Amino acid sequence: MAARSSLFLLCLATATAGVLQARAQPDSKGFISVDCGLPGKTSYIDDKTKISYASDDGFTDGGKHYNVSPEYIKPAVTARYYNVRSFPDGARNCYTLRSLVAGLKYLIRATFMYGNYDGLNKLPVSFDLHIGVNFWTVVNITDPIQPVNREAIVVVPDDSVQVCLVNTGAGTPFISGLDLRPLMNKLYPQVNATQGLLQLARLNFGPSDETSIRYPDDPHDRVWFPWFDAAKWNEISTTNRVQNIDNDLFEAPTAVMQTAVTPINASNNIDFFWNSQPQPNDPAPGYIAIFHFSELENLPNNASRQFYININGILFDDGFTPSFLYAEASYSSKPFVRHPQYNITINATANSTMPPLINAVEVYSVISTANIGTDSQDVSAIMTIKAKYQVKKNWMGDPCLPRNLAWDNLTCSYAISNPARITSLNLSKIGLSGEISSSFGNLKAIQYLDLSNNNLTGSIPNALSQLSSLTIFTGGEDDDGWLMVDNNDGAAGGRQRQRWRTVEGAARAVEGRRRGEQRDLTGNQLNGTIPPGLLKRIQDGFLNLRYGNNPNICTNGNSCQPPKNKSKLAIYIVVPIVLVLAIVSVMTLLYCLLRRKKQVPFFTYKGSMNNSVKPQNETMRYGPTNNGSRHNSSLRLENRRFTYNELEKITNKFQRVLGQGGFGKVYDGFLEDGTEVAVKVRTESSNQGDKEFLVEAQILTRIHHKNLVSMIGYCKDEKYMALVYEYMSEGTLQEHIAGKGNDGRYLTWKERLRIALESAQGLEYLHKGCNPPLIHRDVKGTNILLNTRLEAKIADFGLSKVFNPENGTHVSTNKLVGTPGYVDPEYQSTMQPTTKSDVYSFGVVLLELVTGKPAILRDPEPISIIHWAQQRLARGNIEGVVDASMHGDYDVNGLWKVADIARKCTALSSAHRPTMTDVVAQLQECLELEDKHQNNSTLEMEQNFGRIPSITGGPAAR
Template identity: 65%
Template sequence: MVAKPWLLLTCLAAAATAGVLQARAQPDSIGFISIDCGLPGTAGYVDDTTKLSTVPDAGFTDTGSNHNISAEYITQVPSRRYHNVRSFPDGARNCYTLRSLVAGFKYLVRAAFIYGNYDGLGQLPIFDLYIGVNFWGMVNVSSPDGYEVMEAIVVVPDDFVQVCLVNTGTGTPFISLLDLRPLKNSLYPQANAMQGLVLLGRTNFGPGTDGVRYPDDPHDRVWYPWIDAATYDVISTTEKVRNIDNDLFEAPSKVMQTAITPRNATRGIYFYWDSKPQPKDPTPQYTAVMHFSELQLLPNNSVREFSIHINGELWSPGGITPDYLRSNAAYSDVPLPAGSARYNVTINATANSTLPPFINGVEVFSIISTTNAGTYSQDVSAITAIKTKYRVQKNWRGDPCGPKSFAWDGLTCSYGVSIPPKITGVNISFSGLDGDISSSFANFKAIRYLNLSYNNLTGSIPDVISQLPSLTVLDLTGNQLSGSIPSGLLKRVEEGSLNLQYGNNPNLCTDAESCKPPKGKSKHAVYIAVPVVLIVVIGLLAALFFCFMRRKRQGSTTNTVKPQNETPATHPQSSLQLENRQFTYRELEVITNKFERVLGQGGFGKVYSGSLADGTPVAVKLRSQTSNQGVKEFLAEAQILTRIHHKNLVSMIGYCKDGHHMGLVYEYMSEGTLHEQIAGNGSSRRCLTWTQRLRIALESAQGLEYLHRGCNPPLIHRDVKATNILLNEKLEAKIADFGLSKTFNHDSGMQVSTYSLVGTHGYLDPEYYATQKPTTKSDVYSFGVVLLELVTGKPAIVRDPEPTNIIDWARRRLARGNIEGVVDARMHGNYDVNSVWKVTDIALKCTMQASSQRPSMTEVVGQLHECLQLEEVHTGDAATGSFYTGTSRDPNSGYNAYAADGAQSIGAHQSSTTAFEMEHDIGRELRMDTGPVAR
């Protein structure tokens, strides 16, 4: 470990002058930002001590609330700036944004915290502090009147920097003041684009009661005095101490005008600092800067030379002989070895020295990584403009994509190594957006998925949207858009590169021609035209009816652009009016070969393997005479399956209501249930790949979304679970078992009044359990459990070793920040970790205790679509089709999902501490009283 005296550093180039920095910073004339957090109103004031302009924080953050500290602590704080605080009881992350900076320049950022029992609770909080997307440190105020000051020196990558307070579950974050000071880029070379410096302590050795700061220190660093008069003498001067050329630290003259030296000339100077480990930085690394200036004009025969050791290792390069009235410093480019509980510093005279050593000042910093990149600046500008325009009320605070655990709801981002994340998906459906579609959406050059459905957007679709190079899905369903769809979008739809959904926009046209109103006609022409038009209309209606019936018989489809998510036709529910084939009980006997092969069994009855006359395999669910699920459940499932049609819902081929015999005939799903496949009990006996799991998740979600948004009236499944998701030979997923489903009403908050609790243990929404009123968010909760099963490979109830809900099991392990401890080990790490993190995050959001905090199935579908794209990029396989690897087609593969699982389903009844310490006598230590220094 070699330190470099400034005497040797004469070759370093000077950076831009402070004047340039001051001219481009804000808000005051010298480039400083001084914020009194929690100060109400818009008027600032001039600080009595520094004479610096101080402003309220309303212009820097839009969350939190203002409070005054308790009256009993007002007289104990050193400045008016500590009389109030801003606290942040809502949201996991709340941020201040400091703007008008210079990208790539170096800044000192300082935050201070005095609790002062502002909330009357007497509970000292602990929370985290971030600078941008990088962890800064943990704030842990030791007493109601105790100070905690956090100071960092960082290079800012953009023309702004954010300071974020993060709630860690141990109290409400708050802040008293926030400062920013520009620095020359040449200062503190240990701080660069890859790492920042966090102040542990800064000491001015010498007498005094107040710290040295602005204007004595033009950079407004705070230097706290220390002297032990029993052990050390003070050396001082009234002469100005000047900085050397290309000074790397620019210690102020007032600090350098005092120094301490041992009273006993044979002794050295001793001090130390203790390491301050944190949960997110258990082995911090430190670097020190020691400041020296000779204050005495020495006679020719006198020599003052000394060396520095830290933990017994030589830290300085040989002997140090400071210049007279010139600031010198010893520092190291290389951090001190990590892992020491204490760092002992000794400064001793060398053998050549005739005078004892001295020291004027010292700074100690821990090193933080700043390698995490914030979101691509163009994307930040775009999403911020969108947030402002539409007044989006979500967790949209801080950086949009980073850190990953704080990414904004509704956004999907791409993450790379040492490159800024980019926004690849925006899902702000059902968000109350109004006005036109913002042109800012066109600035997302990496966006692949854009969902603006079910808002109140008006006006036309901007043509620039069609120029987004990566866009593959655009959902505009359920707005009030008008005009024609841009030709660029229609062309991309025809080419197959874009999935466009625009249903329920009454005034939206597919082309400019169809939007033109009919030209005016004379009254005479109208009289003549009316009979002709009537004849033509009748003819067209007859032709349309003929085509409709023909299409219904042939099941034909077209590739033309058409509105998506249209409401399907409904059937009266007063009686069974089924279009599907009706079977007699005798025909069921023939189909199943007298019910020879049982596929599964549940509360409704057994499910049998069968085959139609044309060889089509089917599954036949036959109601048992002893079943506790009777005619009501049978009619419910039959009616539902008759009127719903979606590729991710199991199709009903026919039904039987022959006397007391009741049965349903389904399409055959050869690969059984998702539960069996996750457990490795499927026909192939192989572990599902992560890509297969993602596709199954997406397809299942699409089925549920259709029930919630595409049916009329909409449906709540009420028993979503892994055994009710079936897989065909291509491992395509379909939702099954609708006997417990209920309709719901959009106008009544999507709730169903019911006094019967149904569902399955481990999947049951706790809010539904408490209120007995299911909502669509009840299905979302259950689906979140299914997602966790797909990620972990474990059942909904984990034996660990006691029965534990998979949600709690996963949350405990994810709290350690290690996704590998949660993911199914049988996948052997063959997955994109970003994709896994995202799915896990979706699952945890789906299983939030409060239903209002859960996403909709529409949002889930959008996010899973992005996850699948991430994985396909990771694997290099973006081809369509399945990844099925099994070969067996055992017709006996489990089929319990075709019947409500009676065994598991729930039925109807049911610091002010000091950074440095001086050591002057063996066994006796004195703590320096430095006031509000960082930890």
């Protein structure tokens, strides 16, 4: 048996110092190279690589720099290891690398050498590394002079990335150097948005010296360490250039590929192994290997070199023949079956006349990068606040994640399908000075904010009026540390002060009152008047602003608060209104009783020509008319009125249930002429009541579009409410996506495209075609119904809202509605649904059509389909996302286009989303692409196999 060699990890590099102005941005190659602990803003150029190394000033605001002990400064140790930055304070300390390209792959390398920098000779030292909010690896330092490298290849989701050292209680974290190198997205296809690679080894077989190969020989500045055992291997080499093949996925450099090893005994194998290195979150990591080969000898015609690769006795490659002077690789796309030790054997095939060879190998374990950081707008705002006020505390890294490292003095919300949001910020009594930053206004999800008892100066910024989610802006604590909340009691003519231990408790204290906002700026040095935006909210009753102990604020008094006579005026107006309403109510009740006695129907006919009907009690108020005047529009129903007894007959006593929603159950029924209908009956336990019933009835009487469900009639018979619709025989789109409709047959891609287009046309009509226009607010697969021809129609308008297009495309609400997984995050934070909220929900439906998966996936952990798809589409392989039930029967360009439409529709900012008109136009293009694809496929098959007989009743033959 051939001798075996252990795969050692060497971590040495050479550099000499020069002087250059510090560079905190990527250089012309996109490189960022940081010498950690280098004092001041100095930098130098490495003589060998010509790479410029900058000090870490500007990359981090924590830690202290030290020099290693003089006994460790030796010729073999490069200048980069002469100093370190140590972080004795804080659980997490981070470096921020900026000006990156979001979505690009980067190689990140951190280097460490202890060198007894602290004079304590205290080893071992162990701490964790994180990339952003994802765990990277453990750093274990056991030797004072042996450098340790940690390297990863990841996709960077934003234009910056943070590398964080986390104190785990096993010694003070420190770092010697930090490198970042951009990589083309085609390289290392195993890396994607949710998965990175942690390097175990990168070895160059053959060189007999100890020189590693890196930049400029490797344009990506990967470090290839030499590995040669003269007792077991022969070295072969060439001075000729070894070229990379077209679309090379790894681009091993020529300098590495110019050397290789073969066994001394030509009949022997090449054997080596590596041991698994446990991680805290993965005690037995799976590994990915990349074997690099190139034939360096110009073999005669009667000679051949072919070999097998075996890993732990399992065939890895069934016969590899290296090409002369071309670099090729045999690699794994997924981790191997987990073992404590990985034994590699490369042996010649029976047909080979030459022994096996190998030029280089790379070995990586897989790390997860699936965790998503805090909302980028929140991060930008809080970072600006941190910088302005020089807040130290533990404000390093991501504000909310990981949860155990979340910043002090703030709390976050953690939604399944959206990034974490900052919801509470308490900066009371921490010595803030200067003006109030307008960046507070960018914390859109914040609910509690406390800036009291500081040294803030200047005027109050109007930006604070933009915090629509803010419910409490509390003003500091009493001497016992209890939060103080004013509870104004107008009836009592005074103010009661209540004490609460937590912000949540304070929130509960005001929950019973109208959800107005309370903000307290007491105990500062503010001046000027209240901004108009805040003043309006005070006057409208949405804000209770406290600003005591600011001696220079609101010197004219009245400009800061509503007019003193407002309450009296309100009394004078309210009392007559109450009396009028009471009289009207009594008269209405008497009128209804009389009409019920005469058995007059709830809706009375106005004429026989159009069968229009008008309710006696229900009216709906719309916004301004075209000329600016306001009017009441009575509910007009151009449909048949059913009694409850008639509904019982139509549905055979509600025998067959078609479905169920928030309003109630939907039953199958037949009219007298045999027309099949769907009857939606409101149940007593329904969370939708008269209002939603009237809204949907009103809407369905005035919208007419081929892609909107039509209403045939209604029932309002005492306590019973029901709507009668046209029957949609094929049920909901959601059932078909899940394969539960049409006898379990899945929709073809063309059918899905047509359904998407028709649904989009229905929504476009709601937004632009009907008058006044509507926001649906509950777009989802179960609210898109299909008829016998699989034509799509939007249904369920009980949550829809009218908006006035002259005043924008949004409406203000005080209640969040919709279905989890489909709800627009911007609507969640502002409580203002817009037409773009429907666009967002429709984008989720598009992703369901593409993937065949639900809006929220729950295996193994809950994740939004948006993030699930984004993570996989980042790999550039649409097949990893598309619904396998379509069996590849689609035009891939059209599929990519639909995925891109969905991506744009689900953009976090509504400003970046298309309109439904844009979506309709793009989906029409996709349908044309699919038609062209099917025509070409049919023509090609006819040419190759003769005329294809037409087939009906199922998918087309392939």
